[in-house]
Amino acid sequence: MADSLRSPTKEKTGNKAPATGVSPDSASSNEPARVVFNEDGRVVFATPGFMTLSGHDSAQLPNMSFGALFTFNDTEEAFHTGGMFSMARSGTSDSSRLISSLREGSHDVTIGTTQETMQFDRIDLPDGRTFVVASVGAAALSPDENFFRQIAEAEAKAKADCKQDQDCVQKISKDTPESELRHFLNMSHDLLSTSDSSGHFRRINAAFNTVLGYSDTELYQMTFMDIVHPDDKPQVRNAMSALMYDDASQEQLVDFEARLMARDGSTHWMEWRHQRSGDVIYSVGRDATAFKGNEETLRQQELMLREAQSIGHMGHWRWLVGANDLQWSDEIYNIFGVTRETFVPALDAVNRMAHKRDVGRLLQAFQRAIIEQNDYDMEFRITRPNGEMRYIRCEGRCEHDSNDEVIALFGIMQDVTERTINEQNLTEAKEAAERAYAAKSQFLANMSHELRTPLNAIIGFSEMMQRQLLGPIGSDRYLDYIAGIRESGEHLLDLISDILDMSKIEAGKYELDLEELNLAKVIRLAIHMMEGRATEAKIHMSTEIANEDLHVVADRRALMQILLNLMSNSVKFTEPSGAVRIECIEREDYVSIKVHDNGIGIPANMLKNITRPFEQAASHYTRKHEGTGLGLSITKELVEMHGGSLHIDSTVGVGTTVTIRLPYNAYEALKNKE
Numbered sequence: 001m002a003d004s005l006r007s008p009t010k011e012k013t014g015n016k017a018p019a020t021g022v023s024p025d026s027a028s029s030n031e032p033a034r035v036v037f038n039e040d041g042r043v044v045f046a047t048p049g050f051m052t053l054s055g056h057d058s059a060q061l062p063n064m065s066f067g068a069l070f071t072f073n074d075t076e077e078a079f080h081t082g083g084m085f086s087m088a089r090s091g092t093s094d095s096s097r098l099i100s101s102l103r104e105g106s107h108d109v110t111i112g113t114t115q116e117t118m119q120f121d122r123i124d125l126p127d128g129r130t131f132v133v134a135s136v137g138a139a140a141l142s143p144d145e146n147f148f149r150q151i152a153e154a155e156a157k158a159k160a161d162c163k164q165d166q167d168c169v170q171k172i173s174k175d176t177p178e179s180e181l182r183h184f185l186n187m188s189h190d191l192l193s194t195s196d197s198s199g200h201f202r203r204i205n206a207a208f209n210t211v212l213g214y215s216d217t218e219l220y221q222m223t224f225m226d227i228v229h230p231d232d233k234p235q236v237r238n239a240m241s242a243l244m245y246d247d248a249s250q251e252q253l254v255d256f257e258a259r260l261m262a263r264d265g266s267t268h269w270m271e272w273r274h275q276r277s278g279d280v281i282y283s284v285g286r287d288a289t290a291f292k293g294n295e296e297t298l299r300q301q302e303l304m305l306r307e308a309q310s311i312g313h314m315g316h317w318r319w320l321v322g323a324n325d326l327q328w329s330d331e332i333y334n335i336f337g338v339t340r341e342t343f344v345p346a347l348d349a350v351n352r353m354a355h356k357r358d359v360g361r362l363l364q365a366f367q368r369a370i371i372e373q374n375d376y377d378m379e380f381r382i383t384r385p386n387g388e389m390r391y392i393r394c395e396g397r398c399e400h401d402s403n404d405e406v407i408a409l410f411g412i413m414q415d416v417t418e419r420t421i422n423e424q425n426l427t428e429a430k431e432a433a434e435r436a437y438a439a440k441s442q443f444l445a446n447m448s449h450e451l452r453t454p455l456n457a458i459i460g461f462s463e464m465m466q467r468q469l470l471g472p473i474g475s476d477r478y479l480d481y482i483a484g485i486r487e488s489g490e491h492l493l494d495l496i497s498d499i500l501d502m503s504k505i506e507a508g509k510y511e512l513d514l515e516e517l518n519l520a521k522v523i524r525l526a527i528h529m530m531e532g533r534a535t536e537a538k539i540h541m542s543t544e545i546a547n548e549d550l551h552v553v554a555d556r557r558a559l560m561q562i563l564l565n566l567m568s569n570s571v572k573f574t575e576p577s578g579a580v581r582i583e584c585i586e587r588e589d590y591v592s593i594k595v596h597d598n599g600i601g602i603p604a605n606m607l608k609n610i611t612r613p614f615e616q617a618a619s620h621y622t623r624k625h626e627g628t629g630l631g632l633s634i635t636k637e638l639v640e641m642h643g644g645s646l647h648i649d650s651t652v653g654v655g656t657t658v659t660i661r662l663p664y665n666a667y668e669a670l671k672n673k674e
Contacts, residue, residue: 032047032049032135032136032137033047033049033050033052033053033135033136033137034046034047034049034050034133034134034135034136035047035050035054035061035069035133035134036131036132036133036134037066037095037099037131037132037133037134038129038130038131039096039099039100039129039130039131040095040096040099040221041065041066041067041095041096041098041099042064042065042066042095042221043061043064043065043069044131046058046061049136050136053111053114053116053136054069054111054112055112056198060196060198060279061198064198064200064223065095065200065222065223065225065226066095066098066099066132067095067098067223067225067226068095068198068199068200068223068225068226069111070109070110070111070118070134071109071110071237072107072108072109073107073108073109073110073115074107074108077103077107078102078103078107079098079101079102079103080101080102080103095222095226099132102120102122102132103120104120104121104122105119105120106118106119106120107120116136117136117137118134118135118136119134119135119136119137120132120133120134121133121135185205185206186205186206186207188205188207189207189286189287190207190284190285190286190287191204191205191207191208191211191212191270191283191284191285191286191287192204192205192207192208192283192284192285193205193208193224193282193283193285194280194281194282194283195223195224195280195281195283196279196280196281198223198244199223199224199225199240199244199281200220200222200223201219201220201222201223201224202220202280204216204219211260211262211268211287212227212260212261212262212263212268213262213263213264214227214262214263218263224236224240224283225237225240227260227261228258228259228260228261229258229259229260229261229267231259232258232259235256235258236256236258239254239256239274240254240274242254243274243276243281244276244281252275252276253273253274253275254272254273254274254275255271255272255273255274256272257269257270257271257272257288258270258272260285267289268287268289269287269288269289270285270286270287270288271285271286271288272284272285273285313331313334313335313414313415313416314331314412314413314414314415315328315329315330315331315332315333315334315335315412315413315414316328316329316332316410316411316412316413317329317332317345317410317411317412317413318399318408318409318410319347319366319408319409319410320407320408321370321406321407321408321409324346324347324348325344325345325346326345326346326347326350327345328345332345332413333345335390335392335413335414335415336353336382336384336390337384337385337386337388337390338384338385350362350382351363353382353383353384354380354381354382355380355381355382355383355389357381358380358381361378361380362378362380362394365378365394365396366396366409369396369398369406369409370398370406370409373398373400373404373406374398375395375396375397375398376395376396377393377394377395377396378393378394379391379392379393379394379416379420380392380394389417390415390417391415391416391417391419391420391421392413392414392415392416393413393414393416394411394412394413395411395412395414396409396410396411397409397410397411458485458489459486459489459490462482462483462485462486462489463486465482466479466482466483466486501561501630501634502630502633502634502637505634505637505638505641510637510641512554512555512558512641512642512666513555513556513557514553514554514555514666514667515553515554515555515556516551516552516553517551517552517553517554517556517559518549518550518551519550519551519552519559519584519591520545520547520548520549520550520584522556522559522560522563523543523545523563523582523584523593524543524545525560526560526563526564526567527541527543527567527582529564530564530567530568530571533568533571534571534580537571537572537574537576538576538577539570539571539574539576539577539578539579539580540577540578540579540580541567541571541579541580541581541582542579542580542581542582543581543582543583543584544581544582544583544584545583545584546584546585546586547584547586550584550586550591552591552662552663552664552665552666553664553665553666553667553668554642554662554666555638555642555666558638558641558642559662561634561635561638562635562638562639562660563582563593563595565631565632565634565635566595566635566658566660567580567582567595568631569631569632569658570595570596570597570599570656570658571597573597573599573600573656574597574598574599574600574655575599575600578597578598578599579597579598580595580596580597581595581596581597582594582595582596583595583596587661589663589664590644590661590662590663590664591661591662591663591664592659592660592661593659593660593662594657594658594659594660595657595658596655596656596657597655597656597657598654598655599655599656600652600653601650601651601652601653601654601655601656602648602650602652602656603652604650604652607648607650610632610648611632611633611635611636611646611648612633632646632648635660639660639661639662642662642663642666642669642670643662643663643666643669643670644660644661644662644663644666644669645660645661646658646659646660646661647659647660647661
């Protein structure tokens with residue numbers, strides 16, 4: 001192979017020497033620095049001048065690649081595909097692609113450490129093969145038949161030498177003691193190789209083939225740079241150049257990470273360690289692809305954890321028992337209003353920032369957790385360096401050793417300032433509302449009693465005057481006025497009575513006086529009391545009671561008030577000539593009393609609110625019908641105090657049915673409910 005790197009001997013032919021000055025005699029001093037590459041991008045011919053220029057001798061140049069020898073100053077100008085480091089791989093070497101995409105002409109290149117302007121020409125032989133000739137300071141080639149023959153012979157000699165070298169390697173691996181070393185190397189999962197100073201592989205182990213998918217033949221025709229990922233080539237080239245050409249790097253280890261391109265186009269992250277000894281470079285590569293993937297996954301998880309802790313204002317911590325220092329996550333620094341650069345997390349530092357009333361509780365919680373070996377949680381206050389107070393929730397767990405002894409505490413700290421302040425505000429608002437409500441109820445109760453007394457007098461005296469019990473009054477108009485006074489007083493007394501009853505119920509002072517009573521008689525008495533008003537409103541009232549001897553345990557006055565309120569509403573909201581029907585039905589566990597009417601009905605959107613205090617069906621109803629809006633609310637409360645329930649079904653323009661379900665024995669129902 002070495003002989004092929006010298007110029008072929010001059011044939012005695014009549015052919016004219018090439019115009020470029022390439023002499024068939026390699027010893028010619030006028031011969032320019034010139035090198036020839038085949039279609040694979042490998043050196044097949046070089047002049048002594050090029051050997052001197054490149055710094056490589058005849059033992060180093062065989063099969064060196066195009067990409068390993070030249071660095072183009074302007075790759076966009078030199079190549080069709082946009083530069084030697086932007087071309088994708090598809091199973092062939094980079095040098096082959098560079099040769100195929102090279103633009104013919106003059107280009108500025110770097111050879112080793114020398115800057116040169118070289119002429120690149122593509123030569124096509126009659127047999128279809130193509131070569132690229134690179135010459136320093138020469139015009140475009142006009143090769144003749146003699147030159148073609150010299151190049152063809154040189155390439156044939158190079159291929160023969162290459163095959164002989166490979167056969168030799170295979171023979172050594174089988175028939176010599178060196179095969180023992182190769183067996184050991186093949187047992188390693190790491191990628192092991194030796195290269196010459198130009199970067200060409202001399203020896204590889206089986207892991208190279210397994211990981212990258214190249215055969216031995218392919219790898220022996222490549223350099224280390226040929227399999228490096230394009231994005232990593234600049235840094236790798238710098239490291240490898242220093243290793244190959246700097247004598248000071250002898251015996252030194254060079255470590256770096258780089259991606260390799262496999263034959264199928266996949267990428268492998270590798271951790272590399274190189275060392276040069278003489279003209280041999282020893283390389284060890286460990287596949288770090290899985291590690292890199294795990295590293296990226298871990299990085300993403302850590303990022304998600306930090307983001308989650310930031311959103312939740314929560315961080316994690318760990319304390320080794322007996323130590324002063326604490327381990328904190330970044331978010332706890334934010335919670336305490338300090339920075340990692342200016343603050344050292346420690347028990348003393350936390351105690352200084354904690355509220356003086358909480359320091360003791362904090363230390364006791366730690367001590368109790370260690371002694372009792374129990375988990376714990378607590379809240380304490382801190383004062384940030386800017387004077388702001390924050391509320392911190394701390395939750396901890398115990399970490400045990402093999403002897404089940406507590407060796408550390410760990411857990412989370414969360415900033416709960418906003419939540420705590422909101423809870424305090426809600427508590428204060430609730431207490432204020434309860435005080436106001438109690439005051440209102442007390443005021444209504446007192447005022448109701450105060451108003452009842454004069455109203456009773458007004459109603460009583462107006463009734464005496466209306467009946468002229470002490471003699472005639474004189475004018476009939478006075479009798480009309482007196483009737484109006486009495487009716488207004490009675491109406492006002494009904495309103496005040498409703499308010500008083502509601503106040504008692506809300507204050508929890510309304511007590512039931514339970515007794516056994518005949519339900520049918522109570523219903524008929526209530527109907528009798530409503531007949532006068534129903535007759536005036538031209539409303540027909542009827543009843544359906546199957547069992548006249550039905551007895552229940554209830555409060556007589558409350559039950560009467562329930563019935564009167566329901567009947568009164570039915571009469572009030574039913575047009576003249578309408579009807580109100582009271583139905584009493586016995587069920588297995590309760591008695592059902594239904595009050596039906598064919599009145600104006602209640603809108604569906606108001607049904608859920610109609611039983612609230614001071615609520616009425618709609619504004620236009622309230623204008624036509626007077627009342628406090630407490631009737632149904634009081635009725636519902638009284639029914640529920642008996643352990644029963646109230647249900648309303650209504651359709652506007654059709655009518656309303658109010659159903660109350662009462663237990664047969666209110667005492668037993670309330671006892672079971674408790």
